[in-house]
Amino acid sequence: MKLSYYCASTSCGKINYIRVASDNRYDLKQEIGEEFNERCKHCGKHTKKHINRLHGEMNNAVILITLIITLILTVILWNLGVLFGAVTFGIPAFVWIHQKKRATDFNKLMID
Numbered sequence: 001m002k003l004s005y006y007c008a009s010t011s012c013g014k015i016n017y018i019r020v021a022s023d024n025r026y027d028l029k030q031e032i033g034e035e036f037n038e039r040c041k042h043c044g045k046h047t048k049k050h051i052n053r054l055h056g057e058m059n060n061a062v063i064l065i066t067l068i069i070t071l072i073l074t075v076i077l078w079n080l081g082v083l084f085g086a087v088t089f090g091i092p093a094f095v096w097i098h099q100k101k102r103a104t105d106f107n108k109l110m111i112d
């Protein structure tokens with residue numbers, strides 16, 4: 001899961017991203033603890049925050065890769081004389097929905 005948080009420094013306040021293996025905050029607590037302490041990629045200052053303050057994001061790279069693969073598949077199928085609408089539109093749509101749901105589910109669930 002790709003997570004975002006804002007830098008605690010008032011002079012910076014830029015968005016940062018971290019990558020974790022967990023899909024929800026309960027797993028995340030096991031993975032990194034109840035608080036995280038990360039260095040801002042923009043100003044270098046450390047931000048200490050409760051993991052409830054982390055925001056789940058869609059992984060745009062996954063969607064982009066899927067689109068590229070689908071495009072290649074479409075060209076192959078086109079050359080073979082078969083073009084499936086389900087392949088050209090279904091796969092990216094499915095991946096997008098899946099990514100969106102993962103992020104939404106993560107953001108809905110807070111730990112005590």
Ligand SMILES: [Zn+2]
Nearest residue numbers: 007012040043
């Ligand atoms: Zn910063």
